[in-house]
Amino acid sequence: MDTLKKLSYGQYIVTSVKDADEMTTRDKDFIAAGTINWVTQTSFEPPIMAIAVNIDSDLQETIEKSREFTVHILGEGQEDKIETFAQDSEITDTTINGIPYRRDENDQIIIDQAIGYITCKAMESISSGDHTLYLSKVINHHNMSDQEPITTQSAGKQYA
16 A cells, blocks of 8 residues: 555645525535545546545535535645644634635635635546545636645645
8 A cells, every 4th residue: 555655646625515495404505625635637628627535524425415516726835724624624604614715606615715726516426435536527716826736745644
C-alpha cells in the first residue's frame, strides 16, 4: 500500500444541499459538507468530473438525494480547513463549522474563502468499496484566486 501513498491528490471541501420541500422529515434545507481528496476531470467536452465520497457520510447521503454538489478548491495557507471539514459539521444559516457560506444563483452552497469552486450535477453513481464514485457534469465554476491549490503531499496528509 505504500505505493498508493505516492499518488498525488488535492484537498477539497465538498458541499451539497437538499431542498426541504423535497424532504419528508425536515422543515429546513439539509446541508452537508466534508473534506475529500479524490477528484479528477474525466472529459473536456462536455466537462465531466469524478469524485469519490465515503459511503458512511452525511455528504454521500445528501448527494444521493440532491444529485448536485460543489467542490471547493483549497489554496496554500488554508490547511486548517482540511481538519475543520473532516469532522461532523455544525451548520447555521450563515456558517458551516464557523466558516461563512452563501447561496449561488442555483441555490448551491458556496464557501467564498476557497480559491475556486466547481458545481456539478451527478449523472451516475457507482459503488466502489467504501466510497461512492460520482461521474458528474460541470454546471458552474468560478476561479476566485490565482493562489496555488493544496495537494495532499504539501499539506502533509495521506489517504491510502
